[in-house]
Amino acid sequence: MCYPKVAGGWNIINLELWNKAAICKQLWNVLKKKDKIWVRWIHGYYMKQQDWKTMPIPSQAAWVVKKILGARDYMATLPDGDTLMEQDNFSIKKLYIALRGTPEKRNWHHMISKSIAAPKCLFILWLAIMKRMTTCDRLQKFGIQCDQTCCLCSQGIESLNHLFFLCPYSANVWDKLAMWCGVQRKAGAWDDEVEYLERQGASKTGKQLMYRLLVATIVYHIWRERNERRFNSKASHEESVVRQCKLMMVVRGELNPKVHKMFVN
Ligand SMILES: [Zn+2]
Numbered sequence: 146m147c148y149p150k151v152a153g154g155w156n157i158i159n160l161e162l163w164n165k166a167a168i169c170k171q172l173w174n175v176l177k178k179k180d181k182i183w184v185r186w187i188h189g190y191y192m193k194q195q196d197w198k199t200m201p202i203p204s205q206a207a208w209v210v211k212k213i214l215g216a217r218d219y220m221a222t223l224p225d226g227d228t229l230m231e232q233d234n235f236s237i238k239k240l241y242i243a244l245r246g247t248p249e250k251r252n253w254h255h256m257i258s259k260s261i262a263a264p265k266c267l268f269i270l271w272l273a274i275m276k277r278m279t280t281c282d283r284l285q286k287f288g289i290q291c292d293q294t295c296c297l298c299s300q301g302i303e304s305l306n307h308l309f310f311l312c313p314y315s316a317n318v319w320d321k322l323a324m325w326c327g328v329q330r331k332a333g334a335w336d337d338e339v340e341y342l343e344r345q346g347a348s349k350t351g352k353q354l355m356y357r358l359l360v361a362t363i364v365y366h367i368w369r370e371r372n373e374r375r376f377n378s379k380a381s382h383e384e385s386v387v388r389q390c391k392l393m394m395v396v397r398g399e400l401n402p403k404v405h406k407m408f409v410n
Pocket residue numbers: 295296297298299300301307308311312313314
């Protein structure tokens with residue numbers, strides 16, 4: 146979740162790493178801002194002309210001083226840590242990015258970052274793309290025993306692929322909604338879908354935006370229906386799921402003139 150959006154994350158700041166980078170800036174202040182009174186105090190009482198990289202951390206020093214001097218351990222993990230400390234400017238953000246590393250780009254990120262679907266739908270879709278949905282086949286791998294039969298069709302084994310595509314219930318929902326919004330494509334297996342979406346790249350045509358909206362909305366509603374059946378013993382007919390999807394798609398479609406126009410037509 147802390148990766149950038151292009152790497153398939155949500156660009157949420159990793160506070161632990163950010164804190165480390167901020168402490169490193171205090172160490173840089175100690176080395177570079179020798180005119181400040183608190184820095185002079187640290188030099189006078191604790192450092193006493195010793196090298197910051199090798200000096201023992203004074204055991205009697207205050208907690209905060211130990212933390213600042215101990216930040217050298219984080220810098221030691223970076224190949225250019227010494228250079229960063231020598232520079233005349235220090236950016237917490239740049240150090241944070243260096244500590245976090247540069248993750249690999251994910252081509253499907255447009256599916257999440259360039260979609261007009263509701264945030265709750267995008268989050269569920271993101272979990273599905275990352276293969277982190279708690280479907281029964283995964284629960285089994287964690288050693289959690291549960292009835293593995295798909296609760297939508299009472300036939301197949303509940304897996305990501307079955308629940309969202311192969312299940313006759315879901316396939317009907319897909320077909321009806323795809324026909325309704327003029328999408329020609331017939332949904333395949335999960336990996337095929339992700340691959341197809343990767344190939345579409347950042348395209349922002351009305352058709353692509355509509356397709357992204359369709360996928361996120363269907364995945365969310367099928368997952369909700371599965372949870373309603375499994376935990377609340379409430380089952381809805383597929384027509385009702387289709388209606389809920391249509392309503393949500395029309396409401397979200399108003400956010401983009403191209404998609405809105407397609408609904409009006
Ligand atoms: Zn099923």
